[in-house]
Amino acid sequence: MSTATFNSICFNQGYLRKGAVKISKVKNRGQRVKFYVGGASVLSTKCMQSSEKNKKEVRIGLLGASGYTGAEIVRLLANHPYFGITLMTADRKAGQSMGSVFPHLITQDLPTMVSVKDAAFSSVDAVFCCLPHGTTQEIIKGLPCHLKIVDLSADFRLRDIAEYEEWYGQPHSASELQKEAVYGLTEISREDVKNARLVANPGCYPTSIQLPLVPLIKAKLIEHRNIIIDSKSGVSGAGRGAKEANLYSEIAEGIYSYGVTKHRHVPEIEQGLSDAAQSKINVSFTPHLMPMIRGMQSTIYVEMSQGVTIEDLYQQLRKSYEDEEFVKLLDKGVVPRTHNVRGSNYCFMNVFPDRIPGRAIIISVIDNLVKGASGQALQNLNIMLGYPENTGLLYQPLFP
Ligand SMILES: NC(=O)C1=CN([C@@H]2O[C@H](COP(=O)(O)OP(=O)(O)OC[C@H]3O[C@@H](n4cnc5c(N)ncnc54)[C@H](OP(=O)(O)O)[C@@H]3O)[C@@H](O)[C@H]2O)C=CC1
Ligand SMILES: CC(=O)N[C@@H](CCC(=O)OP(=O)(O)O)C(=O)O
Numbered sequence: 382m383s384t385a386t387f388n389s390i391c392f393n394q395g396y397l398r399k400g401a402v403k404i405s406k407v408k409n410r411g412q413r414v415k416f417y418v419g420g421a422s423v424l425s426t427k428c429m430q431s432s433e434k435n436k437k438e439v440r441i442g443l444l445g446a447s448g449y450t451g452a453e454i455v456r457l458l459a460n461h462p463y464f465g466i467t468l469m470t471a472d473r474k475a476g477q478s479m480g481s482v483f484p485h486l487i488t489q490d491l492p493t494m495v496s497v498k499d500a501a502f503s504s505v506d507a508v509f510c511c512l513p514h515g516t517t518q519e520i521i522k523g524l525p526c527h528l529k530i531v532d533l534s535a536d537f538r539l540r541d542i543a544e545y546e547e548w549y550g551q552p553h554s555a556s557e558l559q560k561e562a563v564y565g566l567t568e569i570s571r572e573d574v575k576n577a578r579l580v581a582n583p584g585c586y587p588t589s590i591q592l593p594l595v596p597l598i599k600a601k602l603i604e605h606r607n608i609i610i611d612s613k614s615g616v617s618g619a620g621r622g623a624k625e626a627n628l629y630s631e632i633a634e635g636i637y638s639y640g641v642t643k644h645r646h647v648p649e650i651e652q653g654l655s656d657a658a659q660s661k662i663n664v665s666f667t668p669h670l671m672p673m674i675r676g677m678q679s680t681i682y683v684e685m686s687q688g689v690t691i692e693d694l695y696q697q698l699r700k701s702y703e704d705e706e707f708v709k710l711l712d713k714g715v716v717p718r719t720h721n722v723r724g725s726n727y728c729f730m731n732v733f734p735d736r737i738p739g740r741a742i743i744i745s746v747i748d749n750l751v752k753g754a755s756g757q758a759l760q761n762l763n764i765m766l767g768y769p770e771n772t773g774l775l776y777q778p779l780f781p
Contacts, residue, residue, distance in 0.1 A: 437465030439766060442502060442528075444520065445511030446494050447471035449621050450533050452483050453755035454509050459489060461773030464762070468505050469494045502528065507766065509758055510534065513620075518555040521579070529765050530579045531758045537562035537581035538649050548645045565761040566653065567770070568705055569595055580761045583653075585753030586612050586646045586668060589679040591653040592708055593730045593743045596701035597683070598657040602693055603741070604684040605658055610650070610666045612679040615719075618749045619670075633672050644668050675750055676719030681743040682735070691734045694741055698732060706771050707752065707760070717746040724748060724779035726756035751776075 441458065445451045446469035458464050469479065471494035479494065480487035497520055502508075507529040510517055517534040524530065539545040542556045553559065563577035564570060566588060574580055583591070590610055597603045613636070619627050640646075647666050654662040685694065695713065702708040708728045711717055717729040730745040747753050756774055763770045 437461070437463050439464045439507060440467040440505045441465060442468035442470075442500065442505035442508040443511065444470045444497060444500075444508055445472075445513075446479060447474040447477070447482050447621070448511055449617050449750060450754045450758075451509075451511040452479075452486065453750045454511065454759065455479060455483075455486055455489060455491065457751075457755060457759050457773050457776075460775070461759070463768060463772065464507075464759075466491055468492060468500055468502070468508075470497045470500050472496070475499075507531075507762055509755070509762070511755075513622075514549060515551055518553060518558070522555040522558055526578075528578075529762065531565070531582055531762050531765070532562075532579065533582045533754055533758055535581075535584060535645065535649070537579060538564060538583065538587075539652060541648075541652075544648045548643075548648050564653070565757065566591055566595075567757055567760045567764070568592065568702070568708055569653075571764060571770075574761050574764045577761075577765055580758075580765065582754065582758045582761060584646050584649055585614065585618055585677055585747065585749040586644075586666075586679065587649045587653060588753050588757065589677050589728065589745045589747045590650050590666075590681065592728050593679075593698065593732075593745045594654055594681065594683075595657045596697055597694055597743075598654055598662070600697045602686055602689045602697055604686055605660065605662045607682075607684050608654070608662065608664045609682040610664055610679055611669070611681075612666065612677065613669045613671045614677045614749055615671060615673040615675045617675050618677065618753070627670075632670065636669055636671055638667050638669050641667055673719065675723055675748050676746065677749040677753055678717070678719055678744065678746045681745070683741050683743065685739055685741055691732060691741055694732045694743075698730065707756075707774070717744050719746045719748075720778075720780055722746050722748050722752070722778050724751065725776050726751045726760065726774045727778065728752050748778075 441464050443451055443454055443466050458466060469492055474482050475494055475496040477494055479491045502525050510521060510530060510532040512534055514534040514536045517532055518536040521530060537559050542553045545553050562579045562581045563573045565574050565580035566583045616627055616632055644666060650664055650666060651662055698710045702710055707726045711729055711731045715731060717731055722729055725748060728745055728747045733742045735742050759773055760770050763772050
């Protein structure tokens with residue numbers, strides 16, 4: 382195989398990585414990214430063989446492996462050529478194998494889950510932390526400094542500790558560590574993620590809401606007042622430990638609003654939008670639980686700035702995301718559907734004129750477990766460790 386053909390295959394598969402001898406510069410997602418091949422770092426097709434799966438170059442620890450986002454990380458890493466899971470933790474399910482907790486993962490060769498207190502962190506390079514908020518900060522503050530960490534919980538997302546304590550109803554015990562954390566909404570903060578040791582992965586609702594709104598606010602195309610957000614989530618958003626209210630008999634054939642006026646994602650959404658506006662933005666936000674397993678839709682009602690048209694909003698979103706692999710502005714008039722992103726790391730969005738002059742309706746959809754959690758977490762760790770950010774994320778949506 383010629384070098385060019387090999388490079389092309391590797392790049393398309395996301396297998397090219399940094400190495401010793403520079404051979405080319407490749408334009409990747411709007412950035413100039415250097416890729417190298419040669420010397421000790423030459424990749425051969427061997428890197429894709431299953432016999433190598435236990436010898437991947439980055440050793441991953443997965444905390445909270447027995448939950449939904451943990452299981453999703455395992456699914457995604459099954460196709461990752463460089464990240465291999467060597468440590469897994471659970472709480473009630475410590476001592477069990479992943480295959481016994483999640484039979485759909487029985488084919489994966491994985492370590493037995495241990496309790497966090499028995500975990501040997503010296504033998505891993507990076508961790509995904511898929512634990513409940515509160516518990517997370519207690520555990521992360523005790524982790525060794527050599528680890529790169531992507532935290533899927535809410536513990537390090539809010540810069541204002543007092544705001545965290547107010548909205549989460551508990552004290553924060555790792556405020557120093559919070560100062561170090563980078564908020565990892567990848568497409569917006571990619572440059573900061575590159576150099577981060579601790580990334581606070583965004584919440585699922587805030588991801589679906591900030592991706593369309595941040596570029597529009599930065600470009601001053603929408604008013605800061607009267608932003609109304611109506612979001613809907615699949616039940617897996619509540620985690621596997623969810624209680625009676627999430628039983629099939631209580632979710633099927635119905636929909637309910639919750640956290641009305643006081644959902645804990647409000648300060649996270651407002652923090653991101655206010656940063657974009659460089660002034661305080663308040664939003665009206667109501668989440669709903671839908672009788673579906675995965676998926677999230679945010680329908681957002683905004684007032685356009687004086688003289689701005691729907692075409693302006695559309696062109697701004699096109700310009701912001703045309704080089705992005707995982708955020709897609711649909712053709713004009715096409716309505717995003719959760720079905721069309723299920724199981725993938727995509728966010729699909731579109732913008733529509735309201736009947737009321739001067740107003741617009743924005744719709745965005747994600748899979749809450751992928752772009753809303755584990756997929757974005759993997760996208761971030763790829764960047765933190767210098768791998769192409771799509772590595773392990775090339776799943777097409779599952780339809781029907
Ligand atoms: N589900 C989603 O769509 C999203 C979730 N998130 C966030 O990601 C994190 C994980 O969510 P998810 O996977 O859904 O949650 P789950 O409830 O499904 O899983 C929680 C995991 O944490 C473990 N755990 C619970 N309590 C403790 C403890 N005291 N000490 C150590 N481990 C513990 C559980 O172990 P065991 O099962 O053995 O008890 C389990 O492995 C949460 O912070 C959540 O808010 C973020 C975005 C979206
Ligand atoms: C359906 C459902 O219950 N969703 C969760 C949000 C999803 C999530 O896990 O958000 P964090 O990452 O901020 O914890 C909720 O409303 O609390």
